[in-house]
Amino acid sequence: MIKPTPIIGISWYFPPQGAVIDGRDGRASVSFDGVPVPLENADFKALGGVEPDYDMVGRGIYTALRTNPDCQWNSVYAAWLRDAYPHLLAELASHILMIDHKDVDVLYLDRKINYMKIMALLDPGNPTLAAEIGAACLDRGLRMSSLQQCTVHLYRAEKYLSMAVDKAPTEALPRLNLAEVQYLLGRYQAAALSWEGLYSVLEKAENERLQLRSQRILEGKLPKIPPVDYLEAIGVAFESFQSGDYEECAAILTDVLDDLVFIEDFPMPEVWHHLGLCYQNLAMPKNAAECFEEALKRDPGYADARKALAALAG
Missing domain, CATH: 1.25.40 (Serine Threonine Protein Phosphatase 5, Tetratricopeptide repeat)
Structure with missing residues (x-):
């Protein structure tokens, strides 16, 4: 038996050969066929030497796929979910719809991607x-x-x-x-x-x-390096800003802004705003004001840049 890849919150139950579990008053069954069964840690601890019940298996499959839809035996688990736990599949679809109707952060976007991957396992x-x-x-x-x-x-x-x-x-x-x-x-x-x-x-x-x-x-008027490399550099710069390393952040953003082709194609007022904040924290108010003004040229409705510029003006 191949050792399963670890999944956060999941323990693995290895069913005996030929094991089958029934549920929904006999209207659903899962034949394990030697495949390891993901169980939530609390359910695994509660087994006490007996086989897991129908609900335990459903919770485990659901949690494992939502956490890592690319896990080993993912297609098998998705088929179990479809055939024996249609109510959980319906719940998954409702979560996708709710996320679609929200302005979500990256955490919810990651969830949406994982949930859609599960659906794709059933309809590749x-x-x-x-x-x-x-x-x-x-x-x-x-x-x-x-x-x-x-x-x-x-x-x-x-x-x-x-x-x-x-x-x-x-x-x-x-x-x-x-x-x-x-x-x-x-x-x-x-x-x-x-x-x-x-x-x-x-x-x-x-x-x-x-x-x-x-x-x-x-x-042949192209960015000096692929745009993705500049985007990652901006991400590193923003991390430096969050940690209080304003000089490092300013140095990286200045290098990015030096590529006029990239900046023309990706105006990104957030970059100018962050550079302005760096200069503000480095006691360079004139440079900061210029950066806030550049941010507003690219997005006249950028409220944070407008507030920062007004604060500098006193």
């Missing part, structure tokens, strides 16, 4: 699910609060978006998101090729933005 050929997972991974990778993990999430986005495009090549949104990922990873020619077939379905502003990008690619 569904291009809509693959597209939604890919879009969520792209969103996750571009969140300001965790840019230092941008590369990992963009590669995950590329995996699922490529699957979606392969299965439904005429769908515009997955192709557009995949092209965005390609551009961020520095695969400029692939991105430009994808955009060529999308201009006719885009709104005017988006069309013009991508046409400009394509023109820059054609002329």
